[in-house]
Amino acid sequence: MVLLRFHLAAGVRVALRATVPVASLVIALVVFTKSGVAIFSALGALFFAPGVSPVAAMAATLVCMAFAGWSSRWVTSGLWGWIRHLPASGASHRRAATAGLVVAQTPLLVVVLASGLATIGSHSATTLPRLIGVCLLGWSAAHASLRGTALSGRLLAVLAGTAAFAGSWWLLGAAFLLVAAADALAGRIHPPRSQMTALGEPARQELGVGELSFSTAARVWITISLRALRWRLVSIWWVAALALVSLLLFLNNDLSPRQEALAVRLVGLGALVVMMASLADSLARKRPVWPWSRSLPWSARSRVGLDAMILSTTAIPVLSIGMFLFPSTVLPLSATALFLAVRGAAAIREPFGTWGAPSAQLFVEGFIAAGLVALAPAAALGLVVLLPLALRWGASAERGLKIGRWNERGSLTAGDSQSWSDS
């Protein structure tokens, strides 16, 4: 409790400091437009858009994260120094600092609440869960912007903030679970890189700081893969974007919303399959499964997961355009993209000769899954349920791939000066 009070006090001081510019800005806008209600109504239209809106929720989360990130330099200042010798766990320090960051966001959260109250009369069904979700939004933003905690926990916190402010009671409930999961994943708090050198060696050893972690390794793995793919990734994005933009021609026709959604799903999923298959081939050729890396202390599952993450980046333009054209298609598209990414990561590891190339396997599996989801969006739920199993299959393929097969794929010729066939 003492620790919590200490960090809350720091949060209050930052909030007081921030109140002056925030209040001045609001007053200036009110004076300029001569209507206070108009200002809050405009903000309400942004943050409290009618209907369930992941875009509005993401915007609110990002604004709060920016504010929390700005205030964290004061709230968390000294968190990695002298205070760590006190008898309190790293998790207690982290939670107390998060609470301090929530309090520091008070001026912004008050503005958000006021804009919500300005729109409550027009669409209360979605405004009420958002108003209740404001506290969770603040907590999630604070957690996501707290440096030195596990990346997975911070990403979950961003999701939690988006879910809390999406305007649905169900998503609000899910946000509570996501916050709990983010807290469980956060782990012990580490000083940011810039502050590590300031610590003495004994303190560094005790805190386990100065050590690079799995997230560093994951970042390196992704960097290597993206370098191997280079412009291939961007060129594939353009293909997807062009395919989806062509849909605009059809949307001008007199189609029912159901038909429009079906068209977006069909073209979106088709584009996803083509892009993912093409990228899986490039990844297998340019950054093949790398035998020596298997002797390092990471699991086959994590390697497959990282490759799936790289492949899933292809879905970004499709999901963005899908959200723009028909927001309800985003969930089935996302679920299918995740499933295809995991299957793609597994296909890279299948023995050469079974399918000929990873793309062949992905085309067959992908078009079956895409067809199902396009016609019956609920089938996407089945793909989500299959994800852990797909990851397990991928890990099993990764473990079972024999080194001889690696050379057979011609991987060594991929721009390698040591290869006899390099040109």
Add this chain to the structure above:
Amino acid sequence: MIRLDGVGFSYSPKVRVLEDVTLELPPGLTLVLGPNGCGKSTLAKLTAGVEMPSEGTITISGHDLWSDEVAARRDLVYVPEHPDLTPYATVNEILTLVSGLRSAGRDAVDEAMAWAGIEGLGNRTVRKLSNGQRRRSVLAAARIGSAKYLVLDEPLDGVDRSFRAELLAWIAGHRAAGAVILLVSHDIDAFVGLVDRAVNPRGGTCHTVSPLPEGAARRDALARLARGEPV
């Protein structure tokens, strides 16, 4: 302790390389000897967790290499015969990757690069390195972290004279510290004073010779094993 229990392996259904191999590797240097194609490197790859056995289990410090992957590989170092590094990675990235997974510091990366004499190559991608530079990169990676289990496949190949002495001292240091070392080499003379036992893959199974004879008889025994003759 590294333990292989009933391990079998084949590259294709018709070609069995190892069959029902049961081995215990205690602390000290175990030299794997034998003629070409007898399965020395395969044994090293299996022990390093790079190839998965078709049958049997391999445990390192009680952790199964394939069901408890991370814990088993935590203190494991593998130097392959061919440095099969991914072509688009820079040397710095490879060493940072290893350092991240072994929870070592950034300093460990710099020290390893200095030790291996590749300080100036940090930003160069693997495809622009010579074979010797690649070997040095792999050896630098081996130095990162606290290795207790070393699987070294022809570690002296493609290494110049000055670094060879450095490398032998590094291996001897780990042996003295109680590490388990499985070493594949055709170069008997370099290791004759360090070797504690020898393993000879022959006819699909592994024959262990321990203790080895002392003095000049030791070199003869190792030479016979290298030719695939029983001792």
